[in-house]
Amino acid sequence: xxxxxxxxxxxxxxxxxxxxxxxxxxxxxxxxxxxxxxxxxxxxxxxxxxxxxxxxxxxxxxxxxxxxxxxxxxxxxxxxxxxxxxxxxxxxxxxxxxxxxxxxxxxxxxxxxxxxx
Amino acid sequence: xxxxxxxxxxxxxxxxxxxxxxxxxxxxxxxxxxxxxxxxxxxxxxxxxxxxxxxxxxxxxxxxxxxxxxxxxxxxxxxxxxxxxxxxxxxxxxxxxxxxxxxxxxxxxxxxxxxxxxxxxxxxxxxxxxxxxxxxxxxxxxxxxxxxxxxxxxx
Numbered sequence: 001x002x003x004x005x006x007x008x009x010x011x012x013x014x015x016x017x018x019x020x021x022x023x024x025x026x027x028x029x030x031x032x033x034x035x036x037x038x039x040x041x042x043x044x045x046x047x048x049x050x051x052x053x054x055x056x057x058x059x060x061x062x063x064x065x066x067x068x069x070x071x072x073x074x075x076x077x078x079x080x081x082x083x084x085x086x087x088x089x090x091x092x093x094x095x096x097x098x099x100x101x102x103x104x105x106x107x108x109x110x111x112x113x114x115x116x117x
Numbered sequence: 118x119x120x121x122x123x124x125x126x127x128x129x130x131x132x133x134x135x136x137x138x139x140x141x142x143x144x145x146x147x148x149x150x151x152x153x154x155x156x157x158x159x160x161x162x163x164x165x166x167x168x169x170x171x172x173x174x175x176x177x178x179x180x181x182x183x184x185x186x187x188x189x190x191x192x193x194x195x196x197x198x199x200x201x202x203x204x205x206x207x208x209x210x211x212x213x214x215x216x217x218x219x220x221x222x223x224x225x226x227x228x229x230x231x232x233x234x235x236x237x238x239x240x241x242x243x244x245x246x247x248x249x250x251x252x253x254x255x256x257x258x259x260x261x262x263x264x265x266x267x268x269x270x271x272x
Contacts, residue, residue: 039227039229041229042227044164044167045229045236059136065139065167068139068142068166069163070160
């Protein structure tokens with residue numbers, strides 16, 4: 001794999017202009033792939049360790065899914081606001097939660113352009 | 118089978134508490150990590166356990182998950198008190214779900230839970246009495262360990 005595609009979550013957040021809301025301890029994780037879905041079971045089945053998950057779901061259960069499937073982190077898209085409970089849980093699990101105003105489609109496109117495949 | 122597990126853990130699951138869902142599975146994952154189980158097996162158990170836990174949360178009043186670690190396998194039992202499953206064959210069909218609209222709007226109830234569990238497990242047994250609840254027993258073989266079943270272990 002092209003070395004330039006090996007970005008950490010921190011670098012992805014900077015390049016895409018995403019705001020880090022929680023899980024700062026996990027920002028050094030390398031992003032090796034991505035998933036875009038709002039169905040939790042789909043992400044459970046298809047998610048691979050190191051995937052970044054783009055979703056518009058915001059409730060605390062997304063943190064459990066990310067932690068159990070060993071995802072690198074979560075991007076909450078389209079300006080949706082993960083509440084305090086979700087962010088607290090993200091900090092507990094060291095799961096980075098990033099937020100962005102752009103749609104899931106656009107964020108996915110930009111991830112792809114960055115070389116995340 | 119009178120074989121004693123090397124370790125045993127139990128965690129309660131609260132029905133309808135969508136946002137607490139995943140807590141029990143996260144605890145299971147932590148315990149298996151501490152017990153020195155390999156990562157791949159933990160991953161499989163975690164995914165199956167989460168799906169089973171969410172089934173309890175979405176459909177039942179309450180339940181628990183019990184995990185037994187054996188030398189060669191991990192056995193997860195998820196037992197609930199609730200409406201039970203009328204037609205298990207139908208419930209096993211990918212995409213079929215009886216989850217509420219509310220649950221679906223939160224991204225649950227995709228009808229992938231039981232199929233996901235079957236995908237991860239080496240063995241899966243599901244029993245249900247309508248009006249009482251569901252008993253799900255899932256077995257995961259640990260890689261590189263010969264089967265201990267039916268053999269007596271020296272104490």
